[in-house]
Structures are given as C-alpha cells and as structure tokens.
Amino acid sequence: MTLACPTPHHENDVVLLGHGAGGRLTAELLDALVLPVLDGQHGALEDAALLPGHPDLVISTDSFVVSPLFFPGGDIGSLAVHGTINDLAMRGARPIALSVSLIIEEGLPLAELRRVVEALGKAAREAEVPVVTGDTKVVGRGAVDRIFVNTTGVGQRHLALRPSAALARPGDAVLLSGPIGLHGTTVLSTREGLGFESDITSDSRPLHHLVDALAPLGEHVHSLRDPTRGGLAAALNEIARDSHVAVDIDESAVPVPRAVAAACDLLGLDPLVVANEGCLVAFVAPAAADDALVALRSLSEGREAVRIGEVPSSGAAGRVTLRTLVGARRVVEMPLGEQLPRIC
Amino acid sequence: MTLACPTPHHENDVVLLGHGAGGRLTAELLDALVLPVLDGQHGALEDAALLPGHPDLVISTDSFVVSPLFFPGGDIGSLAVHGTINDLAMRGARPIALSVSLIIEEGLPLAELRRVVEALGKAAREAEVPVVTGDTKVVGRGAVDRIFVNTTGVGQRHLALRPSAALARPGDAVLLSGPIGLHGTTVLSTREGLGFESDITSDSRPLHHLVDALAPLGEHVHSLRDPTRGGLAAALNEIARDSHVAVDIDESAVPVPRAVAAACDLLGLDPLVVANEGCLVAFVAPAAADDALVALRSLSEGREAVRIGEVPSSGAAGRVTLRTLVGARRVVEMPLGEQLPRIC
Numbered sequence: 001m002t003l004a005c006p007t008p009h010h011e012n013d014v015v016l017l018g019h020g021a022g023g024r025l026t027a028e029l030l031d032a033l034v035l036p037v038l039d040g041q042h043g044a045l046e047d048a049a050l051l052p053g054h055p056d057l058v059i060s061t062d063s064f065v066v067s068p069l070f071f072p073g074g075d076i077g078s079l080a081v082h083g084t085i086n087d088l089a090m091r092g093a094r095p096i097a098l099s100v101s102l103i104i105e106e107g108l109p110l111a112e113l114r115r116v117v118e119a120l121g122k123a124a125r126e127a128e129v130p131v132v133t134g135d136t137k138v139v140g141r142g143a144v145d146r147i148f149v150n151t152t153g154v155g156q157r158h159l160a161l162r163p164s165a166a167l168a169r170p171g172d173a174v175l176l177s178g179p180i181g182l183h184g185t186t187v188l189s190t191r192e193g194l195g196f197e198s199d200i201t202s203d204s205r206p207l208h209h210l211v212d213a214l215a216p217l218g219e220h221v222h223s224l225r226d227p228t229r230g231g232l233a234a235a236l237n238e239i240a241r242d243s244h245v246a247v248d249i250d251e252s253a254v255p256v257p258r259a260v261a262a263a264c265d266l267l268g269l270d271p272l273v274v275a276n277e278g279c280l281v282a283f284v285a286p287a288a289a290d291d292a293l294v295a296l297r298s299l300s301e302g303r304e305a306v307r308i309g310e311v312p313s314s315g316a317a318g319r320v321t322l323r324t325l326v327g328a329r330r331v332v333e334m335p336l337g338e339q340l341p342r343i344c
Numbered sequence: 345m346t347l348a349c350p351t352p353h354h355e356n357d358v359v360l361l362g363h364g365a366g367g368r369l370t371a372e373l374l375d376a377l378v379l380p381v382l383d384g385q386h387g388a389l390e391d392a393a394l395l396p397g398h399p400d401l402v403i404s405t406d407s408f409v410v411s412p413l414f415f416p417g418g419d420i421g422s423l424a425v426h427g428t429i430n431d432l433a434m435r436g437a438r439p440i441a442l443s444v445s446l447i448i449e450e451g452l453p454l455a456e457l458r459r460v461v462e463a464l465g466k467a468a469r470e471a472e473v474p475v476v477t478g479d480t481k482v483v484g485r486g487a488v489d490r491i492f493v494n495t496t497g498v499g500q501r502h503l504a505l506r507p508s509a510a511l512a513r514p515g516d517a518v519l520l521s522g523p524i525g526l527h528g529t530t531v532l533s534t535r536e537g538l539g540f541e542s543d544i545t546s547d548s549r550p551l552h553h554l555v556d557a558l559a560p561l562g563e564h565v566h567s568l569r570d571p572t573r574g575g576l577a578a579a580l581n582e583i584a585r586d587s588h589v590a591v592d593i594d595e596s597a598v599p600v601p602r603a604v605a606a607a608c609d610l611l612g613l614d615p616l617v618v619a620n621e622g623c624l625v626a627f628v629a630p631a632a633a634d635d636a637l638v639a640l641r642s643l644s645e646g647r648e649a650v651r652i653g654e655v656p657s658s659g660a661a662g663r664v665t666l667r668t669l670v671g672a673r674r675v676v677e678m679p680l681g682e683q684l685p686r687i688c
Contacts, residue, residue, distance in 0.1 A: 014454045020482025031479065033458055034446075037465030037475055049477035050443050051498060054401070061443035062479045065487070097395050099405035101494050102378075104445075108359045114377055121381030130383055133393035134374065135406050138364025139686060143409070150445050152405055152496035154395060165362040266393055342483060 073201030079119030093155030203278030246315025417545030421464030437499030518632035547622030590659025
C-alpha cells in the first residue's frame with residue numbers, strides 16, 4: 001500500500017479499441033511499441049515483408065476477429081484466406097502457401113466450427129493456394145469470443161512488379177478496382193440488425209488475379225494497397241505519407257453503392273473510412289494508366305475499375321484532398337481510431 | 345419454433361477444452377475437421393510444413409494463449425518466439441524470419457503490452473531471428489482474455505538433416521535433451537498459486553542450436569520432436585504411430601526434477617504428459633547415438649541430455665512402453681485431452 005497520489009489517468013494508460021482500427025491510434029501504438037521490435041528497414045509500412053535471403057518471397061500475417069462469424073458475402077473463414085492473399089498481392093506476389101491457426105472458445109458448436117473450416121478450405125481451393133500447416137488452440141468459455149483465425153501467407157513476387165507504398169510519383173493516376181464500403185457496412189448491419197444486410201453483401205474476395213493482370217505493366221505500377229481497416233482514406237494517406245506526395249481524388253469518381261451511402265448516412269459514417277475486402281488502389285505511371293484500367297476491367301473482380309484521381313505535380317507531401325461534388329476541396333484525414341470494431 | 349424432439353446431446357456437439365490439448369481429442373478434431381482442409385501429403389503430422397516449390401524452406405504457425413502472461417522463466421512473448429523456432433527446428437531448419445500477430449483486449453494496460461512486446465523482441469534478438477512483419481487487432485472487453493499472440497516462422501533446412509516423425513527405425517536410440525515437466529508445472533503453479541513456482545522455472549528456450557549441433561550427423565538423425573502439449577507421452581506416441589514402430593522407455597532414465605515430481609504428485613499428474621518448451625526428443629541411428637549425446641551436451645541447453653530408451657526390433661507398431669523403476673512394463677497412452685489448459 002502507498003499513500004502517494006495516484007498518477008494522473010491518461011487516455012493512453014490502457015489499450016483502446018481504436019488502437020486496432022488501422023488509423024492514427026494504431027500508427028501511434030505501432031510506432032511506440034511494436035515497430036521497435038520489428039527488424040530490417042521499415043521506411044514504408046507494407047502489407048507484406050520480404051523474406052530475408054529470399055528476395056523473391058514475401059510473408060504477411062493477419063488475425064481475424066470479425067463478428068458475426070457469418071455475414072452476407074462471406075464469413076471469418078473465407079475472409080481469413082482472402083485477407084492474407086490480398087496482403088501478399090499488394091506486394092506484387094502470388095500466394096504459394098498459407099498457414100492457419102484457430103483459437104476456439106470451449107463450447108463452440110462443432111457444426112459452427114465445421115462451417116468456418118469448410119469455408120476456409122473452399123476459399124483456399126478457389127484461390128488455388130494450399131493450406132500447408134495449422135494450429136488449434138481451445139480456451140475456456142469467455143476467454144475468446146467464439147473463434148478467431150490467424151492466417152499467414154508466403155507469396156512469390158512477380159519478377160516485373162515491385163510495388164511499394166513509397167513509390168508513388170507526381171503524375172501518377174490513382175485507380176480503384178471496384179466500389180467501396182461494402183464489407184464494413186455489411187458486417188456492421190448484420191451484427192446490429194440494421195436491415196441493410198438484405199441489400200448489400202461483403203466484397204470479400206481474392207485480388208491476386210487483378211495483380212496478375214497488372215504484371216505486364218511492370219514498373220509502371222508504383223503502389224498497390226487494399227483499403228481494409230481505415231478504408232480508402234487510410235490507404236491513400238499511407239501512400240501519400242510514405243511516398244511524400246500529395247494525392248487528389250474526385251468525389252464524383254469514387255463508386256459508392258447506393259445502399260452503402262444510405263447505411264453510412266444513417267450511421268454517420270464516411271464511406272471513405274469504411275473497410276473493404278475486395279478492391280485495390282493502384283498508383284500507376286500516367287503513360288500506363290489506360291492500359292492498367294483495361295487490364296483491371298478484363299476480370300470480373302475489376303469490372304468496375306475507375307480512375308479516381310491523381311498525384312499532382314505540386315501539393316503538400318502527405319496530404320490527401322477530395323474535390324467534392326459541388327467543387328469544394330476538403331482534406332481527407334487519416335482516420336483517428338475505430339469507427340467499426342471487429343470488421344475483419 | 346419446432347415441436348420436434350431435440351436431438352440427443354452428444355459430448356461431441358461442442359468444442360471441448362480437451363480438443364486443444366494435443367492429445368487424442370485434438371487428433372480426432374484434426375482428423376475430422378481440419379486436416380481435410382490442409383493440402384499436400386499428410387502422412388505424418390509434422391511440426392512444420394515444407395513450402396511448396398521451395399523444398400529447402402519450412403513454415404510453422406502457433407497461437408499462444410498461456411495464462412498467466414508472465415511466469416517464472418518466461419512470458420507469452422518469449423514463449424511465442426521459442427515455440428515457433430522450435431517447431432521449425434524439429435524439421436531440421438534454422439529460423440530465418442518470424443511474423444507476429446497480436447490480439448489484444450481493450451483495456452489491457454499499455455505497460456503490460458509493452459512488457460510482452462519487449463520480451464518478444466528480446467527473445468527474437470537472442471535467437472538471431474528477425475521479426476519481419478506483424479499485425480495488431482484490438483477487441484472489446486471480454487472478447488479475448490488480455491492478449492493472445494500468434495507467431496509464424498519460416499526456416500531454412502540444414503542440407504544434411506531430413507528428420508521426420510515417420511522416419512524412426514528399429515534399433516534407434518531415443519535421446520532426450522533435458523529434464524521434463526518444468527514448463528507445465530510452473531505455469532500451472534503460478535496460475536493457481538500452488539507455491540511450487542518458487543522452486544521451478546519454465547524451460548522455455550530456443551532449441552535450434554541443438555539441431556545445429558546434430559546437423560553433422562545428417563541422416564542418422566531420424567526423428568526430432570519437442571514435447572510441448574501432451575508432453576513426452578504425446579511426442580513418443582506420435583513418432584511411434586507415424587513411423588509404425590514400438591518405443592521402449594526406461595522410467596529410471598527420464599529426468600524428472602524433484603519439484604516437478606512433487607507438484608505432479610500433489611496434482612495427480614503424470615510428468616510424462618506435462619508440456620515442455622525447452623527440450624527435444626531425438627530418434628537417432630544406433631551407430632550415431634553416442635556422438636549425438638556428445639553433440640547435445642556440448643551446449644548448455646543440452647547439458648543434461650540422456651538416452652531414455654530405444655526402438656525395439658520387434659513390438660507392436662505404435663505402442664510406447666515404459667519400463668518402470670520396479671521392473672514392470674506399462675503402456676504409455678496418448679493423452680486423451682486437456683489436463684493443463686492454457687499452458688502455451
């Protein structure tokens with residue numbers, strides 16, 4: 001026991017939900033605690049890391065804690081496959097192997113576990129990536145919420161592709177492979193019973209074939225990112241920050257499905273910060289932009305690909321600006337914290 | 345609503361704690377649900393899998409859910425590093441990279457998170473394996489118990505070593521690199537406040553240098569396994585099963601520290617089924633057994649290496665037998681389920 005005054009309570013004394021949201025709080029936590037542990041060159045925070053001694057291979061890890069486990073368009077099993085494949089793809093890599101680790105709550109119905117595992121296996125087979133190893137832990141009731149899934153993937157890089165969040169350049173076209181906001185609003189609506197889930201489905205899907213399609217453009221493909229946690233706003237801000245460039249986006253060009261817009265209106269959400277699991281942003285040299293759009297549109301998952309903006313030749317490094325429908329300009333901030341917990 | 349009779353309640357309707365214990369229930373769950381999803385050749389269930397197209401590389405994944413987070417001799421961070429390094433080492437591989445994924449409960453004190461992450465980083469540096477990528481998820485209070493850690497590792501195989509749980513042969517010497525039972529009894533005693541924790545510490549440590557030391561013996565090293573969940577009993581039963589051989593062990597040769605024996609007596613546990621995190625079992629061709637013991641003992645972590653038994657030239661395939669101190673023989677069963685939940 002001590003008679004000393006308690007130290008003042010700071011918000012930062014404990015982990016907050018927002019620390020896991022992929023926004024500024026996450027970045028602060030990573031900078032302060034986690035990154036000092038990571039080795040190697042960490043100029044740009046990429047979705048996947050090079051494997052030391054094997055520059056053609058990349059590795060990426062992700063834990064999935066989505067609630068509910070099943071939602072229109074997907075489930076925690078298929079999401080865990082797609083999410084890690086996509087992180088590899090954003091480094092210009094084809095997935096060659098996945099590991100799967102399950103943490104299961106005692107008492108989970110075996111039928112539910114079977115559904116998750118079967119969906120996971122089906123998604124892996126459809127993406128033609130083998131699940132080569134796994135781990136299963138069971139913890140007591142209340143120690144985990146039903147089931148969490150970690151997937152870690154290894155990918156083989158396309159020889160010609162070297163995309164990095166640090167390689168966007170003035171003049172680049174900013175391309176988006178499909179509409180935004182579907183995954184986050186679908187999961188939220190399903191969890192909270194808001195009713196939108198009859199109109200929208202998650203966009204969860206693998207994106208590596210889109211990257212295959214871009215491969216012939218080689219080094220013209222400067223940056224790739226899938227706008228998951230923190231949405232398009234976070235993805236664009238990360239590339240602007242890591243490449244030291246400005247990014248200008250046209251609001252009228254960003255495809256937001258009507259039901260997503262309605263859900264976001266009701267919930268007071270900005271579709272730009274809602275998580276996606278089935279689209280990518282590409283920063284491409286201007287000479288290759290049209291070819292890149294054609295390549296993306298050649299596949300069903302990129303059929304709605306559009307050009308949403310560009311990297312201006314001048315402008316504040318690190319700043320993302322949106323030209324609104326009425327012609328005004330507003331800064332698109334890096335989202336601070338969690339608007340939508342347990343979306344992935 | 346339905347008026348039909350409820351289906352009869354089977355024990356197997358829900359996931360049980362024992363399904364994650366590394367014993368027979370785990371094997372049943374894996375066989376029925378998880379293995380059909382895994383691809384490739386699954387004759388023997390190994391600690392790490394070959395990476396397709398890269399036969400010199402192996403991959404292994406493990407989620408750590410130990411409670412408490414800190415215990416004499418280790419913590420969840422260092423354990424997560426050691427555990428995955430050791431799974432790679434048991435395939436004859438040196439670790440070349442780790443990924444780390446954290447699932448954190450909202451409200452966890454940042455000081456505690458810092459302790460875990462720093463311990464993890466220190467363990468990785470000491471083992472000279474870089475942490476190349478990571479992921480952080482935060483979930484609401486009650487959705488996870490404080491913090492769980494997944495580590496996935498990639499290892500480069502020693503050219504000469506090709507150990508497999510399926511390669512034990514009649515005549516093999518069975519070697520054990522150190523005393524058993526320390527990790528499981530330490531964690532349990534700390535969690536339950538049994539008082540033994542002042543006398544024992546976890547053996548958590550990396551084992552890859554022991555494997556380096558065995559490398560010159562090349563193909564004489566038939567099988568390697570670290571007896572974690574399910575203890576020595578599970579490790580020996582797995583090798584006996586996958587190699588279709590019998591295994592004979594001398595009780596008098598198995599080193600059980602006095603405090604471990606006392607704790608097991610009190611708790612009604614068999615030291616053979618208690619988890620270890622810092623010793624390995626090696627099945628070695630008889631001509632190389634003495635050299636292997638010398639090699640293991642040349643390192644501090646193998647100083648107490650001993651020969652504990654052999655593979656008899658005849659005997660029931662898959663059966664592990666213990667010659668007791670009084671000269672009797674008893675079958676060492678594959679443990680059924682969980683005696684010690686959340687030990688790793």
